[in-house]
Amino acid sequence: MSLLLLAHPLFSVGPVFWLSAVVLSPMSRRRIAVLCVATGTVCGVVAAVASGRLYPGGHLPWYGILPFTTALYTGVCGLVAFVNRYQRRMWDLHQETHDARDALARLAVTEERLRFSRDLHDLLGHSLSLIAVKSELAMRLAAADPERAGAEMADVRHAAREALREVRAAVHGYRAVELDVELAGVRAVLDAAGIRCTVEGLAGRAASDRADGPAAGLPPEVRTVLAWVVREGATNVIKHSEARRCVVTLSSCGGSVALEMRNDGVRAGDGPPGSGLTGLAERLAVLDGEVTAGPDGRDGFLLRAVVPLPGPADDAPGEDDAPGGQAPEAAAGRTA
Helix, strand or coil, X not given: CHHHHHHCHHHCCXXXXXXXXXXXXXXXXXXXXXXXXXXXXXXXXXXXXXXXXXXXXXCCCCCCCXXXXXXXXXXXXXXXXXXXXXXXHHHHHHHHHHHXXXXXXXXXXXHHHHHHHHHHHHHHHHHHHHHHHHHXXXXXXXXXXXXXXXXXXXXXHHHHHHHHHHHHHHHHHHHCCCHHHHHHHHHHHHHHCCCEEEEECCCCCEHHXXXXXXXCCCCHHHHHHHHHHHHHHHHHHHHHCCCCEEEEEEEEECCEEEEEEEECXXXXXXCCCCCCHHHHXXXXXXXXXXXEEEECCCCCEEEXXXXXXXXXXXXXXXXXXXXXXXXXXXXXXXXX
């Protein structure tokens, strides 16, 4: 800019011109057009007059170059203003995309909580009402008819045990997530977030082409812990990356099964997405598995979990081996 000012007086109003172009960029298109014409006209007149006074013996008088200077400043001013406005709009869209992804993740969590609360209400509503009615009846009959009051309290005890059993079954069902169901849900969520997700099964074919799903034949506890890996990996892809594509691969390697989630949204040098890897490591440690996460060396990020498969002679853990008499998958879900 300094060299232009020294080279010719036509550019003597350059600083004012560029400042005006930047100030105009946040405005509406109609206002930009009107003010650009006004700014270009003023700058063109000033530049033309300055050129005529400094070069009185020039080929053209100052009013001869006025149309040129006015058109030049008006066009360039409008171009700069509209380019700045476009860049600001692109930045706003980028921020809105990030906000939408975060909102989608929060919405999924909220819907899961609402579903759990509805199921819990359906399970406990009737049982608790029955317990309240029968306990009040037993209290009234305690003095007049102790035998009948005892029978009512026996019904209360039975209803309480049934309610406790149903709650345990419900919690077990929420913890023991299924890998095939989780893969289908993750594909839907990632597609909604604008991330193309491909799932590949054990035989090397797309999971959608398999009638029994890619996890068929795996022990229940292995399917459960790998389902948690898929859920955590998908959450990190949505919240902490710029991914356009995600590939989930399930493969067997010797006596182990490996699940890989590879996305193109985390570049080399970036840290691991989120802080859920510790919880995944704890879940996998129950089954002597391991999880690794980091750049894949191809401008992407790789989350890999490996779980050994029990051999024919291995004793599969039963319900009595898990804490609290629960199934192994429920115990694995509680370690996080």
